[in-house]
Amino acid sequence: MSFALIFSGQGNQHPAMLPWLADDGRVQQMRTRLGVDDWRAALADPDWAANNAHAQTLLTALALAAWGQLAPHVSSPSVVAGYSVGELAAFSAAGVIDSEVAASLAPLRAAAMDESAARHPGGLLAVTGLAEPALVQLRAVTGLALAIRNGIESVVLGGPGAALEQAQHIATGQGAQCTRLRVNVASHTPWMQEAAERFSQVLADVPFRSPRIVLASNAADRILDAGAARTALAAQIARTVRWDECMQNIAERQVRCVLEVGPGQALTRMWNQRYPDIPARACDDFRSAAAIAAWLQAHED
Known part of the structure; x- marks a missing residue:
C-alpha cells in the first residue's frame, strides 16, 4: 500500500468530528489537560472551540489518538505532512518526536502564539x-x-x-x-516572530530524531534530519505555510491515495481538485477505523 498521511489544521473543529474515535488514554489525557469531561459538548460552544489554546491542544491530541488507533490496521504511509498545527501530529507520525511529547507541545505552542498576539492582535x-x-x-x-x-x-x-x-x-x-477564519492570531506571519523564537527555545530541550518516513514541511520542503525538524517546527509559526508545495511533494512520491486525519474535509477537497487522479478521503467521512483501513487497502499496489 502506498498512501500519504496528512493532518488537518485548526478552524474546522466540530462536535461530530472523528465519530469512530475511541476514548483512549490520549483522549483522556487531553480532557484532563483541557479540564473538560466531554470534549464534544465543549466544541458545541463556538467561543470555546475557537480559543487558540483549546483548539491546538484538542486537535493535536485527537489527531495523535486517531492515528494511534488506525495505525495497527494499516501499513506505514509513504509520506507524511501536516497543515499548520497539524505538523505536531505529522512529525510524531514520521517518528521525529514521541506522541506524548507532541501532545504536550501543543498548549506550549498556543501559549507562545497567544502571548505574541496579545502584543500584536x-x-x-x-x-x-x-x-x-x-x-x-x-x-x-x-x-x-x-x-x-x-x-x-x-x-x-x-x-x-x-x-x-x-x-x-x-x-x-x-x-x-x-x-x-475563526482564529484570533495572525499565524504564519512576521507578527508571530516572537512566538516562533519562544517555541524554538522550548524545542531546544526536546529530543528529536530523523524521520523514519518522508516528511514534507510547511517551512522547509522535505525534512531530512533531527536538526532540520527542530528548526522547521518552530519557524513555521512565523513563516508562510506553503501547502501547495507540500501537495506537490506528496504527489511526486507517486502515492496511490491520500488520507486526511482531523476535522472536516478541507485538505481532502483541495487535494482532489488539484490531483483528481489520486483519490483522497478524510477520516471524518467514515464511521469506523475498520472502514478507513478497508478503503486504504482497496488502493494497495
Whole structure:
C-alpha cells in the first residue's frame, strides 16, 4: 500500500468530528489537560472551540489518538505532512518526536502564539479567486502578509484586524471570495516572530530524531534530519505555510491515495481538485477505523 498521511489544521473543529474515535488514554489525557469531561459538548460552544489554546491542544491530541488507533490496521504511509498545527501530529507520525511529547507541545505552542498576539492582535482572511497580480497589489495596499498558500488563487492573508477588513472589502469588490477564519492570531506571519523564537527555545530541550518516513514541511520542503525538524517546527509559526508545495511533494512520491486525519474535509477537497487522479478521503467521512483501513487497502499496489 502506498498512501500519504496528512493532518488537518485548526478552524474546522466540530462536535461530530472523528465519530469512530475511541476514548483512549490520549483522549483522556487531553480532557484532563483541557479540564473538560466531554470534549464534544465543549466544541458545541463556538467561543470555546475557537480559543487558540483549546483548539491546538484538542486537535493535536485527537489527531495523535486517531492515528494511534488506525495505525495497527494499516501499513506505514509513504509520506507524511501536516497543515499548520497539524505538523505536531505529522512529525510524531514520521517518528521525529514521541506522541506524548507532541501532545504536550501543543498548549506550549498556543501559549507562545497567544502571548505574541496579545502584543500584536490580528487574524486570518482566506481569499479565493484573486489573480496573483491583484493579490500582490492587495498586500501592498493593506500591508498584510501571505500566511498560507494553497494555490495560485487560493491563499490566506494575515495581519491586524483593520487591515483584514480593508482587504476583504477590496477583494470582494474585485470578485474574490473572502472568509474570516475563526482564529484570533495572525499565524504564519512576521507578527508571530516572537512566538516562533519562544517555541524554538522550548524545542531546544526536546529530543528529536530523523524521520523514519518522508516528511514534507510547511517551512522547509522535505525534512531530512533531527536538526532540520527542530528548526522547521518552530519557524513555521512565523513563516508562510506553503501547502501547495507540500501537495506537490506528496504527489511526486507517486502515492496511490491520500488520507486526511482531523476535522472536516478541507485538505481532502483541495487535494482532489488539484490531483483528481489520486483519490483522497478524510477520516471524518467514515464511521469506523475498520472502514478507513478497508478503503486504504482497496488502493494497495
